[in-house]
Amino acid sequence: MNERLRTAITEHGLTFEALADACSVDPKTVSRWVAGRIPHRRHRWAVANCLAVDEMYIWPEQRTVSSTSELAASQPSGIIETYTNRASVPRDLWLSLLRDATHQIDVLVFSGTFFAQTNPHIARMLRERAEAGVRIRLCFGDPDGAAVVTRGHEEGIGDTLAAKIRASLTYYRNLVHVAGCEIRLHDTTLYNSLFRYDEHLLVNPHIWGQPASANPILRLRNTASSEWFAPYTASFDAVWATARPWTPNHRHPYKEH
Template sequence: MNTALHVAMSRTGMTPATLAGKVGVDPKTVARWLGGRVPHPRHRSQVAQVLREDEDVIWSGLLKRGYDREIRAAWPTRSAVPRELWNDLIHRATSRIWCAGYTSYFLWTEVPGITPTLRNKAASGLDLRFLLGLKDSPVTHERERIEDAALSISTRIDITTAELTKIEPTPQVRHTDRHISLSVWIFDDEALVSTHLADQLGHASPTLHIRRRGPGGLFDQYANHVDHLWETAHAPAPAP
């Protein structure tokens, strides 16, 4: 019997039928998991997200002992990341949300009601930062040429900037072109990391979900990366 799975389901009020519906399997399959059968990796990730528990807690026999234990899930594209995960990470954050995507424009299409949510987070004193790209940088212009997208990078930066003006207190915003190929979004001690590929748009980027397990791991590396870029980035000129 998988006692940890049973406890996690009880804590969240899940029955085999309701959990089955959340992850798209038959209730009999969930019953087999409760009996000790180990699900496929995709279903393990989905169950962990639904139950808001770590995979290595629910299936301790699969425990990773190296730095790779900080990797909670992986997807071949950013668009494959469940919308519910973005929403959950943003809503659960209490100390910091650092958005270090070149535009982070997609957040306003993926997360319902994100503007009032961020407004409430900022008002609570949460450290809310947006590290955006540099519109006039040659790096940006070259990437726009490569992508050849109808909605240019510069336009997406403008849209995000306009949305951020609707938030009070105003989030901290800085600009750099040094993260054109790597986007990191940090929510307390968890992060989503996307590595951009060739001529593909951001939604086609492989993406990792990482949770901090201790000092010097993957999470700290990415968080330190964002912090360094922030310290060396350009603050926007004050409005006239």
């Protein structure tokens, strides 16, 4: 229980619902914060500003974490945050990066099942971004390709990976003809899954034999001093150039032409 947060809310004369509205989150999210969950950085700032208190007073354990992140941001790598695994990345971060993108969204995965299953509105949100002028490129593994067969064998799941890709693609079939949105299939050995939102990049390194979800995430920002951002985005472009366009078969949505 975060007693400091609960007390600050009470002393400020607010309800959980009022604080949730001020921070643009669900009231249940505020309840989780009070129960002890630590919000993403931008929500910590919003809460502290709304309650007129020091962020470090409410979440003193974040003082070391914040200092580490600030130090990392100044390093040539461009890393601003790291996560133990994909599940450790706050859902709010995925959503905010997508919503805030103004010119480019790139996704490179094998199946990317989680990308849609954790956000049932993903297709609508991507369409809205495309209609706002954002260039969207989604690149999935070719379920009939050799790379997917190899990866499925390495993970010990056989043909399951190909089936996951076909299932994942069904979420995006209505985006194929949206201007500014392209979907392709690659037959490439992936060393990383990549998620780019303008000048922010989430890199999910692949550890042999483990699913991408069990591997760490590096969050990079493209700055004048960053050295990692450009090579990773160049690798996306290289894979994209060799990938083939995907066109769904609406009579048989789990199959591609």
